[in-house]
Amino acid sequence: MREEAVDKVLNILEEDFSAALTRLFALLRYKSISTDPAFKEDCRRTADWLVEDLRTIGFEAESHNTKGHPIIIGHHRQAGAEAPHVLFYGHYDVQPVDPLSLWAHDPFDPQLEERGGHKVIAARGASDDKGQLMSFIEALRAFNKAEGRLPLNVTVLLEGEEEAGSTALLPFLREHAAELKADCALICDTSMWDRQTPSITMSLRGMVGEEIIIKAAGRDLHSGYYGGAAANPIHILTRILADMRDESGRITIPHFYDGVEETAPQLLADWEKLQLDAEHFLKPVGLAQAAGEKGRGLAEQIWARPTAEINGISGGYEGEGFKTVIPAKAGAKVSFRLVHRQNPLKIRENFRQFVTSRVPGDCEVEFREYGAAPALSLSPTSVWVQKAQKALSAEWGVPAVLTGSGGSIPVANDFRAILGVEPLFVGFALDDDCIHSPNEKYELRSFRKGQRSWVRILAELAQI
Amino acid sequence: MREEAVDKVLNILEEDFSAALTRLFALLRYKSISTDPAFKEDCRRTADWLVEDLRTIGFEAESHNTKGHPIIIGHHRQAGAEAPHVLFYGHYDVQPVDPLSLWAHDPFDPQLEERGGHKVIAARGASDDKGQLMSFIEALRAFNKAEGRLPLNVTVLLEGEEEAGSTALLPFLREHAAELKADCALICDTSMWDRQTPSITMSLRGMVGEEIIIKAAGRDLHSGYYGGAAANPIHILTRILADMRDESGRITIPHFYDGVEETAPQLLADWEKLQLDAEHFLKPVGLAQAAGEKGRGLAEQIWARPTAEINGISGGYEGEGFKTVIPAKAGAKVSFRLVHRQNPLKIRENFRQFVTSRVPGDCEVEFREYGAAPALSLSPTSVWVQKAQKALSAEWGVPAVLTGSGGSIPVANDFRAILGVEPLFVGFALDDDCIHSPNEKYELRSFRKGQRSWVRILAELAQI
Numbered sequence: 001m002r003e004e005a006v007d008k009v010l011n012i013l014e015e016d017f018s019a020a021l022t023r024l025f026a027l028l029r030y031k032s033i034s035t036d037p038a039f040k041e042d043c044r045r046t047a048d049w050l051v052e053d054l055r056t057i058g059f060e061a062e063s064h065n066t067k068g069h070p071i072i073i074g075h076h077r078q079a080g081a082e083a084p085h086v087l088f089y090g091h092y093d094v095q096p097v098d099p100l101s102l103w104a105h106d107p108f109d110p111q112l113e114e115r116g117g118h119k120v121i122a123a124r125g126a127s128d129d130k131g132q133l134m135s136f137i138e139a140l141r142a143f144n145k146a147e148g149r150l151p152l153n154v155t156v157l158l159e160g161e162e163e164a165g166s167t168a169l170l171p172f173l174r175e176h177a178a179e180l181k182a183d184c185a186l187i188c189d190t191s192m193w194d195r196q197t198p199s200i201t202m203s204l205r206g207m208v209g210e211e212i213i214i215k216a217a218g219r220d221l222h223s224g225y226y227g228g229a230a231a232n233p234i235h236i237l238t239r240i241l242a243d244m245r246d247e248s249g250r251i252t253i254p255h256f257y258d259g260v261e262e263t264a265p266q267l268l269a270d271w272e273k274l275q276l277d278a279e280h281f282l283k284p285v286g287l288a289q290a291a292g293e294k295g296r297g298l299a300e301q302i303w304a305r306p307t308a309e310i311n312g313i314s315g316g317y318e319g320e321g322f323k324t325v326i327p328a329k330a331g332a333k334v335s336f337r338l339v340h341r342q343n344p345l346k347i348r349e350n351f352r353q354f355v356t357s358r359v360p361g362d363c364e365v366e367f368r369e370y371g372a373a374p375a376l377s378l379s380p381t382s383v384w385v386q387k388a389q390k391a392l393s394a395e396w397g398v399p400a401v402l403t404g405s406g407g408s409i410p411v412a413n414d415f416r417a418i419l420g421v422e423p424l425f426v427g428f429a430l431d432d433d434c435i436h437s438p439n440e441k442y443e444l445r446s447f448r449k450g451q452r453s454w455v456r457i458l459a460e461l462a463q464i
Numbered sequence: 465m466r467e468e469a470v471d472k473v474l475n476i477l478e479e480d481f482s483a484a485l486t487r488l489f490a491l492l493r494y495k496s497i498s499t500d501p502a503f504k505e506d507c508r509r510t511a512d513w514l515v516e517d518l519r520t521i522g523f524e525a526e527s528h529n530t531k532g533h534p535i536i537i538g539h540h541r542q543a544g545a546e547a548p549h550v551l552f553y554g555h556y557d558v559q560p561v562d563p564l565s566l567w568a569h570d571p572f573d574p575q576l577e578e579r580g581g582h583k584v585i586a587a588r589g590a591s592d593d594k595g596q597l598m599s600f601i602e603a604l605r606a607f608n609k610a611e612g613r614l615p616l617n618v619t620v621l622l623e624g625e626e627e628a629g630s631t632a633l634l635p636f637l638r639e640h641a642a643e644l645k646a647d648c649a650l651i652c653d654t655s656m657w658d659r660q661t662p663s664i665t666m667s668l669r670g671m672v673g674e675e676i677i678i679k680a681a682g683r684d685l686h687s688g689y690y691g692g693a694a695a696n697p698i699h700i701l702t703r704i705l706a707d708m709r710d711e712s713g714r715i716t717i718p719h720f721y722d723g724v725e726e727t728a729p730q731l732l733a734d735w736e737k738l739q740l741d742a743e744h745f746l747k748p749v750g751l752a753q754a755a756g757e758k759g760r761g762l763a764e765q766i767w768a769r770p771t772a773e774i775n776g777i778s779g780g781y782e783g784e785g786f787k788t789v790i791p792a793k794a795g796a797k798v799s800f801r802l803v804h805r806q807n808p809l810k811i812r813e814n815f816r817q818f819v820t821s822r823v824p825g826d827c828e829v830e831f832r833e834y835g836a837a838p839a840l841s842l843s844p845t846s847v848w849v850q851k852a853q854k855a856l857s858a859e860w861g862v863p864a865v866l867t868g869s870g871g872s873i874p875v876a877n878d879f880r881a882i883l884g885v886e887p888l889f890v891g892f893a894l895d896d897d898c899i900h901s902p903n904e905k906y907e908l909r910s911f912r913k914g915q916r917s918w919v920r921i922l923a924e925l926a927q928i
Contacts, residue, residue, distance in 0.1 A: 035785025218750030224871030242706035286682030321499025407688030
């Protein structure tokens with residue numbers, strides 16, 4: 001595309017910005033909490049809204065029923081057989097909002113606010129991922145308005161279970177593989193390096209999610225009469241969870257580090273320069289020291305080392321005051337972040353064995369699984385990466401950096417394995433967006449310049 | 465008292481049994497959950513009902529306001545200066561009812577049911593302690609009806625915070641020490657040995673209750689982006705709680721066993737005969753093996769050894785599904801049961817030091833205390849014990865046994881220390897009454913024969 005053509009599209013974005021914000025607010029009002037069955041109908045309505053919106057941009061779009069929440073496919077294929085074909089992936093579901101008491105306002109009543117000197121859109125999902133996916137869709141809308149077409153062929157895939165293990169997505173991808181085939185998958189669910197510097201994420205950790213429930217007596221017991229004689233499932237649980245890590249922060253589950261490589265010295269040296277240390281990364285959240293494996297830098301801990309985190313624990317009396325009870329059961333939710341060639345299925349198996357071997361003979365353990373995906377890394381020589389880097393640098397006025405991420409986007413592995421499509425991770429979230437936390441926000445600037453960035457990236461990719 | 469006089473009182477009990485049941489049901493309908501501030505008004509109304517009831521039996525009774533829930537004192541002092549004076553203690557408050565879903569019906573809608581071939585009164589507090597305290601009060605009512613007086617002087621003390629640490633009671637006892645002075649304190653909050661065999665409890669464990677809250681980051685964090693670098697308060701908490709006990713089940717808190725004596729071989733031999741083993745004590749609640757200190761029998765574990773039990777734990781995402789969060793805080797409620805000369809205040813101090821030393825420098829710990837009482841044991845040569853044993857044996861047709869209990873009744877220590885009154889523990893609960901648990905019950909037989917037992921005991925004690 002010629003530069004004037006790009007400028008024309010960018011101008012349309014600026015003119016339409018207020019309307020774009022209204023559309024995003026409408027999307028944010030839907031309570032699409034995927035993990036909680038109570039919000040099933042809200043998820044369906046969110047999907048319906050998105051299908052309608054895609055159709056107004058000229059997409060052939062459909063909402064497909066699944067065993068879980070609906071998955072949307074939209075096609076815009078008028079750029080011709082010679083033009084590249086990109087598959088855009090986003091998710092319309094959001095995390096639960098608890099603890100609700102910590103929110104400054106209703107998480108589903110989006111507000112434009114001033115925070116730390118910056119204008120922000122505050123709502124659950126503002127950043128993860130409704131704000132990010134609408135940044136992309138607004139770019140498409142502007143192209144369509146300017147030229148009645150897009151510069152390349154675009155298929156949009158929007159799912160509603162990213163925050164709940166994406167269980168319906170895998171069979172769906174297999175079933176629709178032919179329809180979803182593309183040259184590159186654009187995934188807009190990652191962060192900028194900082195407020196000024198755009199970033200392309202080159203590696204992501206994998207993830208295994210597990211819930212364990214330890215069951216002891218058939219009912220709650222009085223801790224005076226039974227204490228010292230009856231098995232306490234909270235004791236058993238805390239012992240197991242504490243045993244998972246040794247004093248150096250290393251995970252003790254057998255074979256956990258199989259497939260983990262030592263980070264190349266050159267990469268460690270590069271990361272050193274980024275000053276990703278406790279002062280910059282932990283101080284803003286009120287912490288002072290890296291809590292992971294001893295002897296490794298913070299960047300290595302979050303980008304290149306696997307973890308075992310307890311995401312929730314529950315058992316016995318949790319209300320106000322005190323109750324002298326030995327509960328019948330206690331449970332915890334645990335997630336493992338994986339790197340390199342760690343095998344998520346083997347890690348699940350070894351973890352279960354690790355737990356089971358520590359449960360006394362008269363107690364039981366129940367497991368529930370929540371997703372399993374290996375780690376992923378991309379090649380810096382990819383032409384898609386290079387074109388995107390050029391476009392991002394042009395929009396932001398500083399070179400876009402290539403970084404790792406401690407997070408996981410399991411769908412990227414599936415795109416590779418099932419569709420044979422390489423992913424490209426570009427995103428405009430910031431580290432302080434409070435995703436998954438109370439008072440989530442997306443910067444107004446991320447929304448505006450995110451749209452502009454996608455216009456420039458799509459214009460560049462159209463030339464491949 | 466002559467035997468015919470006792471029989472007359474027992475006959476009145478039988479005639480009035482249906483009315484007594486109606487009164488107990490009325491008391492059980494009050495939601496007197498002391499630990500939860502939401503039920504403050506319910507506790508006050510419960511106290512008012514009891515004061516009115518005591519007055520109908522000829523008591524001078526008053527409800528006294530405290531910083532916590534009201535404390536009731538009632539006097540019936542027409543037996544003459546020569547007659548013995550007993551102080552009866554009971555509590556009108558009850559434990560919380562959660563998990564409510566496990567109850568077969570509303571815990572505050574008492575029902576007469578058949579359970580395991582026995583008629584039972586099912587409701588929260590049916591056994592602990594409303595059913596037990598009304599067993600005593602009905603005995604007084606029958607004496608009063610038969611003779612217009614009681615065979616000895618009786619002071620009744622009913623508190624409303626036994627399940628919440630009895631914080632108001634201690635200053636109240638000091639303030640009313642002169643008014644509460646008596647020759648013996650009758651405490652009806654313990655169990656029968658089994659369905660056929662009455663029991664006098666000769667030793668009780670002490671207790672220290674503590675809540676700990678570990679605080680890490682200033683907000684919940686995403687476990688992908690921050691995992692491996694940010695302190696996870698659930699990890700810190702589980703490590704601390706697991707560290708409290710070693711592999712042999714011994715508590716590792718420094719100086720924890722100071723003041724603990726080895727059990728005399730003769731006592732161990734006596735306990736051996738009671739067959740208080742896993743088969744009899746744990747199998748009914750679905751367990752098979754004693755979980756306490758290795759190398760010690762079950763009776764010793766619960767009667768003569770101290771414990772550390774986790775009564776509740778909470779942190780992170782506890783709802784349905786999964787949330788990849790590192791929470792800002794996590795907490796647990798822990799109670800210690802004490803024996804012999806263990807000092808509860810020193811144990812609290814050593815526990816706090818044990819916890820604090822394990823919290824990383826950039827995290828915080830907050831403590832909340834819930835009561836502290838030393839262990840207690842009585843002399844088998846006491847004339848009060850011997851008279852009560854005679855009366856119980858007469859009512860039940862089998863010799864009453866002298867046993868220990870793993871539970872704690874902190875008020876008994878206060879009666880000794882402040883009032884100089886020795887306690888006598890007689891109770892008609894059964895081990896399967898599910899006190900503190902869903903579906904609490906009191907056997908109809910316990911209610912009937914408990915009343916009869918008290919008539920016989922009071923008649924015996926009147927002769928001292």
